[in-house]
Amino acid sequence: MTDPEGTPAPADMSAASAPDASGVTDPATAKPDRRPGGRTARIRAQVLAAVRAELAENGHEGLTMEGVATRAGVHRATVYRRWRDVGGLLVDVIDAAGEIDWQPPDTGSLHGDLTALNEEIQESLTVEPSFAVALMAASFHSERAARAQTRLWEDRYAQCAILVERAAERGELPPGQTDARRLLLAATAPVYHHLVLLRAAPDPRLPEQAATAAVLASAGGAFTARGEGSP
Amino acid sequence: MTDPEGTPAPADMSAASAPDASGVTDPATAKPDRRPGGRTARIRAQVLAAVRAELAENGHEGLTMEGVATRAGVHRATVYRRWRDVGGLLVDVIDAAGEIDWQPPDTGSLHGDLTALNEEIQESLTVEPSFAVALMAASFHSERAARAQTRLWEDRYAQCAILVERAAERGELPPGQTDARRLLLAATAPVYHHLVLLRAAPDPRLPEQAATAAVLASAGGAFTARGEGSP
Numbered sequence: 353m354t355d356p357e358g359t360p361a362p363a364d365m366s367a368a369s370a371p372d373a374s375g376v377t378d379p380a381t382a383k384p385d386r387r388p389g390g391r392t393a394r395i396r397a398q399v400l401a402a403v404r405a406e407l408a409e410n411g412h413e414g415l416t417m418e419g420v421a422t423r424a425g426v427h428r429a430t431v432y433r434r435w436r437d438v439g440g441l442l443v444d445v446i447d448a449a450g451e452i453d454w455q456p457p458d459t460g461s462l463h464g465d466l467t468a469l470n471e472e473i474q475e476s477l478t479v480e481p482s483f484a485v486a487l488m489a490a491s492f493h494s495e496r497a498a499r500a501q502t503r504l505w506e507d508r509y510a511q512c513a514i515l516v517e518r519a520a521e522r523g524e525l526p527p528g529q530t531d532a533r534r535l536l537l538a539a540t541a542p543v544y545h546h547l548v549l550l551r552a553a554p555d556p557r558l559p560e561q562a563a564t565a566a567v568l569a570s571a572g573g574a575f576t577a578r579g580e581g582s583p
Numbered sequence: 584m585t586d587p588e589g590t591p592a593p594a595d596m597s598a599a600s601a602p603d604a605s606g607v608t609d610p611a612t613a614k615p616d617r618r619p620g621g622r623t624a625r626i627r628a629q630v631l632a633a634v635r636a637e638l639a640e641n642g643h644e645g646l647t648m649e650g651v652a653t654r655a656g657v658h659r660a661t662v663y664r665r666w667r668d669v670g671g672l673l674v675d676v677i678d679a680a681g682e683i684d685w686q687p688p689d690t691g692s693l694h695g696d697l698t699a700l701n702e703e704i705q706e707s708l709t710v711e712p713s714f715a716v717a718l719m720a721a722s723f724h725s726e727r728a729a730r731a732q733t734r735l736w737e738d739r740y741a742q743c744a745i746l747v748e749r750a751a752e753r754g755e756l757p758p759g760q761t762d763a764r765r766l767l768l769a770a771t772a773p774v775y776h777h778l779v780l781l782r783a784a785p786d787p788r789l790p791e792q793a794a795t796a797a798v799l800a801s802a803g804g805a806f807t808a809r810g811e812g813s814p
């Protein structure tokens with residue numbers, strides 16, 4: 353989840369994305385500058401960078417409109433007008449994570465791809481402070497943030513379906529349609545479970561071990577239609 | 584996680600478990616009645632039942648010492664003296680869950696046992712309101728609650744090691760020492776991940792599918808020493 357500098361404002365923010373309160377533009381005549389790198393995009397990037405920093409440092413309980421505005425160096429009135437409340441900031445920072453040009457790994461084998469994916473997940477969950485963990489904590493307390501996070505996860509799993517397609521083309525999967533989401537869930541869930549819910553110490557072997565287990569299960573037909581029911 | 588009525592007060596509560604403030608006993612001469620079903624145990628059961636109800640209805644953010652005392656019908660002074668603060672209530676309710684006489688399933692096959700375990704987990708996470716989900720949310724915000732929850736999880740995984748031992752005795756696992764925790768993590772993590780972090784709609788087939796995948800992976804040697812490294 354790198355910085356989404358220059359990404360356009362999301363569509364659902366359009367009603368609240370007038371120029372800021374500095375008086376430089378006249379809202380009655382001027383349109384917000386939506387060019388990539390333009391004023392609107394720049395303010396959004398500043399504000400969302402501040403949200404990420406505040407979340408990682410203080411958690412969502414310490415997130416305030418005032419703290420974000422101060423850290424971003426943006427007028428409070430702008431932050432209130434464009435994001436309305438802390439829930440709006442959370443939703444936008446999650447949406448922004450979905451806008452970055454993330455690409456799933458492509459190592460040449462399903463085992464290598466799933467290991468690389470798990471290592472990326474483990475890194476995002478163990479870096480201190482972890483923005484990813486702060487977002488998960490926030491999603492337990494904001495229904496809007498939870499919905500935004502669910503959309504982001506499902507997008508990511510959909511993007512990763514290519515790993516399974518490539519494995520099938522290489523003949524690494526048994527005949528029959530493999531359910532990509534189920535395979536990806538099996539491969540990645542142990543890493544999240546171990547680190548986020550069990551709060552166990554990071555295990556440097558777990559990303560690879562969980563990938564191995566998912567590959568062996570898929571080779572046994574666990575994620576094809578025939579894999580349902582008793583093995 | 585059924586009701587722990589009659590369980591003894593945990594050792595670390597001893598300093599704060601004097602008789603309550605009703606004036607019935609004289610703290611200078613009387614000892615708290617610690618017999619199972621005695622006064623101390625009864626008050627703890629009332630208070631913890633109130634904590635569970637408040638957590639499930641209002642989440643940990645709505646949990647207050649006053650609300651718990653009122654619901655339990657116990658003097659506020661007693662609740663403050665014995666549990667000190669909301670963190671103390673959370674820790675004790677998690678510890679109490681670890682004291683119940685829970686037994687892992689014993690269906691006669693590893694696949695059946697893991698499916699039954701996953702169905703129990705799915706039930707605890709999808710019942711409305713879910714005490715289990717409320718506890719997980721709370722553990723993101725209380726370091727003490729998080730540590731108590733980690734202890735509970737690790738106890739449960741240790742208890743479930745018997746499933747793997749029995750499977751090995753039945754010849755259901757390949758030769759070599761199978762790592763019970765890794766197998767159990769692989770079997771159960773998808774259910775937690777799907778419901779708690781992805782917040783996806785419950786899938787009645789997932790408990791069995793996740794069990795199948797773990798059994799196939801274990802048959803392939805994923806959780807033995809030889810299962811490490813590339814498959």
